Every structure is written in C-alpha cells, then in structure tokens.
Amino acid sequence: MSFFNRLTNGWTIAQNSFKVLKANRQLMLFPILSGVSLTLIMASFLLSALGMAGWDFNNLDISHDNKALQYGIIFLYYIINYFVVVFFNMALIHCTTLYFRGEEVTVAKGIAFSRSRIGTIFAWAMFAGSVGAILKIIQENVGTLGKILTGLVGIVWAVATFFVVPVIAYENLGPIEALKRSTQLMKEKWGERLGAGFSFGLVQLVGFIGVAIVAALVAVGIHPMAGIAIGVLGLLLLATVVSAARTIFVSQVYHSVTGDPVEQYNEQFISQLFIPKK
Numbered sequence: 001m002s003f004f005n006r007l008t009n010g011w012t013i014a015q016n017s018f019k020v021l022k023a024n025r026q027l028m029l030f031p032i033l034s035g036v037s038l039t040l041i042m043a044s045f046l047l048s049a050l051g052m053a054g055w056d057f058n059n060l061d062i063s064h065d066n067k068a069l070q071y072g073i074i075f076l077y078y079i080i081n082y083f084v085v086v087f088f089n090m091a092l093i094h095c096t097t098l099y100f101r102g103e104e105v106t107v108a109k110g111i112a113f114s115r116s117r118i119g120t121i122f123a124w125a126m127f128a129g130s131v132g133a134i135l136k137i138i139q140e141n142v143g144t145l146g147k148i149l150t151g152l153v154g155i156v157w158a159v160a161t162f163f164v165v166p167v168i169a170y171e172n173l174g175p176i177e178a179l180k181r182s183t184q185l186m187k188e189k190w191g192e193r194l195g196a197g198f199s200f201g202l203v204q205l206v207g208f209i210g211v212a213i214v215a216a217l218v219a220v221g222i223h224p225m226a227g228i229a230i231g232v233l234g235l236l237l238l239a240t241v242v243s244a245a246r247t248i249f250v251s252q253v254y255h256s257v258t259g260d261p262v263e264q265y266n267e268q269f270i271s272q273l274f275i276p277k278k
Contacts, residue, residue, distance in 0.1 A: 167254075
C-alpha cells in the first residue's frame with residue numbers, strides 16, 4: 001500500500017470516528033469524566049501542598065529543599081494521572097468494541113470492563129507513570145539541549161504507546177510486552193496515524209475558528225463575560241469531541257488489524273482498507 005493511500009485511509013478512518021461518535025453520543029462522557037477526575041486530582045495535590053505549607057502561599061514550595069519528597073510527589077502524580085486516563089480510555093474503547101459487534105452500548109458497561117482490568121491498568125500506570133516522571137525529573141535538571149532531547153524522547157514515547165490501551169485491554173500482556181506490541185502496530189499503521197492526525201488537526205482548527213467567531217459575536221452583541229463563557233464552553237466541547245474521536249480511531253485500527261468481527265462496519269471497506277503487509 002502506497003504512502004498516499006495510507007494517508008487517505010487514515011483520513012477516512014478519522015472521519016468515520018466522528019460518525020461512530022455521532023451514533024453513540026454517550027461516549028463523550030468518558031473524556032469528560034477523565035477531565036473532571038484529573039482536575040480533582042490536581043486540586044487535591046494543591047490543597048495537600050497548601051496544608052503542609054500552613055496555608056501560606058509564600059511557603060508553598062515545601063519540597064524545594066527535599067528532593068526525595070519532590071520526586072516522590074512527581075512519581076505519584078504521574079502514576080495517578082496515567083491510571084485515570086487509561087481507565088476511562090479503556091472504557092471508551094470497550095464501548096466502541098460493543099458497537100462494532102452490534103451489541104448494546106452503555107457507559108456502565110465500559111466502566112465495568114475497565115474495573116475488570118484494574119490490575120492491568122495499575123501495572124501499566126506504574127510503568128508509564130515512572131517513565132513520565134523520570135523524563136520530567138531529567139528535564140528539570142538539565143540544560144536547554146537536554147530539555148530538547150528529553151522532549152524528543154517524550155514524543156517517541158507517545159507514538160510508541162499509541163495502541164497500548166486496546167493491547168492491555170484485550171491481549172493480557174504485561175507493560176513491556178504491551179509496549180512492544182503497540183510499537184509493532186504503529187510501525188504497520190504509521191501512515192494511517194499521520195493521515196488521521198491531519199484530519200483531527202483540521203477539525204480542531206475549524207472548530208476553534210468557529211468557537212472564536214461565535215464567542216466574539218456574543219461578546220460584542222450581548223456581554224464580554226457571556227462571550228468568554230461561550231468561548232470556554234465551546235473549546236471544552238471541542239476538546240471532548242476530538243478526544244473521544246481519537247480514542248475511537250485507535251479502536252477502529254486495532255480491531256481491523258487484529259481481524260476482530262465488526263458487524264457495524266462495511267466488510268468490503270475493511271478488506272480494502274487494511275491490506276496485509278508483505
């Protein structure tokens with residue numbers, strides 16, 4: 001399959017992700033729940049830090065002279081964040097799988113599936129959170145060149161782990177094996193990933209422009225605060241939709257590559273879209 005065809009396929013799959021989301025609007029609840037959870041976690045870390053500092057903002061950096069405490073907090077924060085993100089992404093992916101198989105889709109089923117994989121999710125969160133924390137610590141203790149290099153490593157890590165969630169959901173692999181499997185899938189479908197990235201980026205750009213125009217009109221015609229509120233809500237909705245669609249895209253590619261039955265897909269479309277690699 002040529003590179004151009006791969007880009008085209010990625011674009012098509014990304015657009016189909018929005019169609020799947022339109023048919024299952026409740027799936028948008030998962031990125032919302034994830035975002036709310038992460039916000040509460042961040043707030044709890046901040047409140048804990050304030051409490052330990054005697055509620056004095058001027059003395060907030062209590063770990064400045066205690067590297068062990070500082071690094072411990074970083075590790076804990078990254079692990080919890082990875083756990084929350086993977087938990088809700090896995091729930092969304094399972095709901096997408098149910099839809100592909102022609103079964104009833106509910107948020108409760110997605111949550112129940114993630115709960116059944118809680119040990120696997122925790123193991124991955126420990127592994128990935130440790131990697132993220134180490135990269136963060138290195139960035140804070142090196143010069144400009146080091147920051148650039150660790151930033152590049154972070155990008156490679158994000159690409160390599162793109163298919164990790166469905167892998168740990170359905171293949172019962174440990175963290176290192178899951179990383180290898182995800183990397184393998186990315187090597188096979190990197191062209192589709194680029195095409196989808198362009199598609200999602202274009203949707204975000206158009207959506208951002210639309211939200212900005214509406215917010216500006218409301219601000220001028222009604223009230224500046226109303227315009228700001230519309231802008232914030234619009235951007236949050238846009239981020240929610242694109243986040244859910246990206247996760248659906250991952251599920252589509254994964255299930256198509258692994259050959260899982262998908263009743264809601266056009267089988268002819270699938271067979272033409274994913275040609276086995278020679």
